[in-house]
Amino acid sequence: MALPGFKVVTLTDAAATRVKDIIGKADRPIVGVRVGVKNGGCAGMSYTMEYAESVNPLDEVVEDKGVTVLIDPKAVLFLLGTEMDFQTTKMSSQFVFNNPNQTSACGCGESVAITPATPAALQTAN
Numbered sequence: 001m002a003l004p005g006f007k008v009v010t011l012t013d014a015a016a017t018r019v020k021d022i023i024g025k026a027d028r029p030i031v032g033v034r035v036g037v038k039n040g041g042c043a044g045m046s047y048t049m050e051y052a053e054s055v056n057p058l059d060e061v062v063e064d065k066g067v068t069v070l071i072d073p074k075a076v077l078f079l080l081g082t083e084m085d086f087q088t089t090k091m092s093s094q095f096v097f098n099n100p101n102q103t104s105a106c107g108c109g110e111s112v113a114i115t116p117a118t119p120a121a122l123q124t125a126n
Contacts, residue, residue, distance in 0.1 A: 016065035032068030
């Protein structure tokens with residue numbers, strides 16, 4: 001679905017290190033992590049992340065900094081151009097999605113509003 005040579009999602013060094021750690025500590029063989037979005041929360045959508053034991057035929061496969069991230073096909077237009085980071089603060093450690101398609105977030109930080117990328121954005125993204 002994405003343009004050839006263009007990654008839907010990129011990872012910071014911190015995110016790649018954390019994904020490698022997750023894969024290394026998994027209790028079963030996994031090929032990477034699957035990232036998506038789901039409806040819900042006070043702002044309308046939230047990001048999802050889970051172990052991926054295999055690649056689904058329609059997954060967008062992103063290889064970045066030595067790790068594999070699989071993008072749910074329904075989430076590609078919502079995540080186009082997103083940078084995945086991992087941040088640790090005094091209060092939490094979590095993946096953070098720096099998403100140019102995100103238009104707002106709720107106060108609790110668990111839910112976001114995302115507008116899907118347009119065909120024009122696909123043409124200018126590369």
